[in-house]
Amino acid sequence: MEEKYIKNAKVLKALSDPKRLRIVDMLSCGELCACNILEKFHITQPTLSHDMKVLMDAGLVKARPEGKWIYYSLNDEHLKAFYQQLGEIFTSSPDCICHRRGVDI
Numbered sequence: 656m657e658e659k660y661i662k663n664a665k666v667l668k669a670l671s672d673p674k675r676l677r678i679v680d681m682l683s684c685g686e687l688c689a690c691n692i693l694e695k696f697h698i699t700q701p702t703l704s705h706d707m708k709v710l711m712d713a714g715l716v717k718a719r720p721e722g723k724w725i726y727y728s729l730n731d732e733h734l735k736a737f738y739q740q741l742g743e744i745f746t747s748s749p750d751c752i753c754h755r756r757g758v759d760i
Contacts, residue, residue, distance in 0.1 A: 662737075663740055665714075669709050670715070674698075675706050677695075679715060685728070686719070687727055687728075688724050688725070688726050689703060689704075689724060715729065715733065715734065715737075716728070
């Protein structure tokens, strides 16, 4: 299977959790300290760490340590690539998989 499908599926899986989707929405306003994110949820710090790891592994979020805190922000470069690839998947084009012959889908 093509790499772009694997990467996009990982992003979509990370976003399929309502809590993680809400975290991404919060980060759309700018960088946030883990402590600020944690205040908005009734979860433990290890649970937040797990969710942030999932988002970072999917390439959606970047982390920046400062002292004893971690600051998170959206990975704009990766998000732009994701938007573009998703647009290509949802749009027919001359090089679309549906126009290829002999390709297993």
